[in-house]
Amino acid sequence: MDKFTNRRQFIKTAGVIGAGVILGMPQELMADAEVRTGLPSIAVVKKGLPAAMTRKAVEMIGGMGKFVKKGDKVIVKPNIGWDRNPSQAADTNPEVVAEAVKMCFEAGAAKVMVFDRTCNNGKRCYANSGIASAAEDAGAMVSFVVDAGFRMYDMPNNTFLTKWELYTPALEADCIINIPIAKHHGLCELTLGMKNLMGLMGGDRGQIHWKIHQYLPELAAFIKPQLTIIDATRVLTANGPQGGNLSDVEKMDTIIASPDIASADAYATTLFGRKPTDIGYIVNGPKYGLGEIDIEKMNLKVATI
């Protein structure tokens, strides 16, 4: 009942949305309309089991049906970068990935694919992270990222990242659900949603690091994932992004979900005791049309289980 404060506002909103649909209103304005209704644009769920928190967070921002339509081809993009096991918190929690896959199917997805361009040997990362088996059990098609899938994309709206090889199967999908794990990182300070999209890049990704705070928001603006779910169930606080030492892992039991990648990243910084403005690529986000990074101004909702 807390979605709508009173009946009058409900009628008003319904009218606006109805009119919008009839007039073929651009989607951005529709999103604005939703914000005005009180549906949060970012949800944070704490203190629960990974799968339950994931489900609740997505439901709070409108449910998976808002992002995945019937018959859609959906890409679920976790971080499977490293040959580490789940307790070492270098890769996304497999339970979170599996739950997201299930929710996609519940929303009517025709096909859900899970992949990531790994840093260590792909076979090892897929197996050791537990993600391949968890996602497959949930019904997803898990595939390795192969060279044949990369194409050169022009990104005319960007200033720095104007051309790069990207993974076609991801870019041609109907919906991308970005599921990073929040981690410490030597250069970016933190690796979050935007950094996770580097898993769809081909070529020599090392060069991205030279202008990382410009490249990442530009990449996010080009790929535009429909939904970002940040896994902060277990978090690497030092020696990231790979870790390996269990004493660097902190259990935070938090899931953040938002259709806006910059807002999700901005909020996630607070888990590490940082401010969004500390991280260059988050600060640059709004310049590329990514959303709100001021936590005070966000339509934020926090819940516990």
Next chain:
Amino acid sequence: MTIRKIRISSQILFLLFFLYLFWKTSEVSGRWIPVDLYLRADPLLALLGMIAARVLIPSMLASIAVIAATIILGRVFCGWVCPMGTTLDLVSRIGRTVNRFKLRQFQHLKYYLLSGFFLSAVLGYQLVYNLDPIALTTRIFTVALLPIVVTTFNYIFNLLFQIEPLQFQLLGLQSSLIDSLLPLEPYYFQTAFILGLIFAVIIGFELYSRRVFCQVVCPLGAMLGLMGMPQRLKRKVNQDCTECGECQLVCKTNAIPEDFSQTEFRECIQCFNCVDVCAPGATIINFRGEAKSCVTDFTRRKLLLSGVGGIAAASLTGISYIRPEQASKLIRPPGSTPEAEFVERCVRCYQCLRACATSGNFLQPSLLEGGWAGLLTPYGVAGTGYCEYNCTLCTEVCPSGAIHPLNVEAKHKTVIGLAYFDKNRCLPYANGTPCIVCEEHCPTPKKAIEFKQEEYQYRDGSKKMIKFPFIVEELCIGCGICEFKCPVEGARGVCITNKNQQRFRPGGQFGKDNKDYGNE
């Protein structure tokens, strides 16, 4: 079912089993049998390896079974088991090869080669890896044949991938193939072409006459031939023989002379072709009765001369010089024995390369980086890959104990080298570009690459705080992922050498071993 058909079935089964083990070599789990079984069972590699390295190699005692079989049954290994022999038989079947060359006068060459290899081993140099059929077969399969298959497949796949509607289906297909058969990364082997060429020559001869390699060159065949001298299972011809000569025509190894009732038993590989073709049924192979043997003796002088040749080869191998900068790049697999022993134990079967190619893609066959003594040995090149932190595959598949098996914990602590920064090329040092890719990939739990933050002054006078990476020597294990992932094009900004490398000493402890690489 004739015995010949049983023999053919046996050959096919043993080749399939060989391929199965070859496939299993790169698998992380599900190994119920040693994948290096064929190599372990090779008595020639076992004997000369142990003599040259002056050690007992327990895993290779499996070869006693082959010796026992040979003493009783003759060269059944060559005729019924050997994967090289079966491969050649397959080629001659496809090419409908008939025995065109009468190679009897050249058959002695293999005994001379064996004599040379034996004496060089006595001097401490194991050179038999060059021609031993089992090592040669695994080597060719790993470095030449498998890459041909994989590259061809990838080529076709990439073509199909251009058809957009097929993309998602193809992706699933390739992924499941990668899961079971294909490697994830393409192969790079610097000796691929050479080995392909060697294979082409062996195959080429097979198109003109049968089992040329086995008759003329194979030192294992020579050894088994000599061992089979007192064999019990022998060919006999009775009075029903019409002297049609068919048996001589079908004999793969020219073991039947002009008098068809005789047999050169050192050459006979018990293929049963002669029994099968004999129309009156005059030819039998069994344990009973008297057999007519014809032994054409090799000359003692030539045997002596080839022995001297072996000694010469050993001596020349020993005096080859390794340039120090090359020696420092010779990064051996984790768990390797000390260098002098390593090069004598190593049979160049490339099981380790095969395992590594589907994991870190780090090991390469050397050319002269390790001198003549270390010719064709495996060493790590951070240009093609790196030593995968959690991987122990190469240590698990070595038949001769040149690489000692390590578990994951021991592997994590095994130092194979040390990284260093080239400050003229490393981006933060060279031109103030922020870059931390090496640190990001460093796999040790406490990173072996750290930063010091300092101000960098650019040409235009502006200043910026930059993170400058440096190596923590006590933590670096030399895995080379920093060099492999370094985004500097050409020579990298961070490189590895074999400084601080640990070698496994038989007896159980690790010892620092930086002095005894190269020749002694």
